Amino acid sequence: MLLLVVVIGIDFIKLIKVSEIDCVIADLSAYDLKEFNILKTTIENITLLIICDSNLIVQEGNCMERAYKKFSKPINYEEILYCIEEISFKTKEVSNKNQQISNILLNLGFDISNIGTRYLIEAITCSIDNSKLKNLKAIYLYIANKYSIDYLSIKWAIQNSLNKFNNTIDEKIIQEFFGITDNRRLTPKYIINFFKVYYQF
Secondary structure (H helix, E strand, O other), X not given: OOOEEEEEOOOHHHHHOOXXXXXXXXXXXXXXXXXXXXXXXXXXXXXXXXXXXXXXXXXXXXXXXXXXXXXXXXXXXXXXXXXXXXXHHXXXXXXXXXXXXXXXXXXXXXXXXXXHHHHHHHHHHHHHHOOOOOOHHHHHHHHHHHHOOOXXXXXXXXXXXXXXXXXXXXXXXXXXXXXXXXXXXXXXXXXXXXXXXHOOO
């Protein structure tokens, strides 16, 4: 379900730090935009829709560049509703993709209750959906920002989950499913790239 918040001004900055909000519609003035860019607030995991005066649409900066879409006044409510429906559909797609990946890893023998496995699932999804995340560190930083923790915690949790899997799984399963013909252990990079290349969700 899409969790949507509508606010006037930059007060939503306080909200996104304590709530699991998916989408914010922010009605911002020139002053708000200036303050936002000064704060350099990170909102990587929030879909931001900005409503502002038409002369402000052309402004650049952290806030405007991050916006999923910008709407000029007077407000066209049908256009905003259509955009929200589009975001809601994409949110459901991500949820379905996570479930498919979870089922595959569960059938292989991963412990789905393990926090590292859950981070791994998110890492796979991020890699498939976000072409801007070029390497493992970028993916880990993205997830770490979402949960407000250090990216090394994400890295170690995923590696710990993978170590448990490597130590308990039958090598034949690894060879047959992942196409590894030698005795190499699965790494986060290999498994994430494997799903990205071979699975179309």
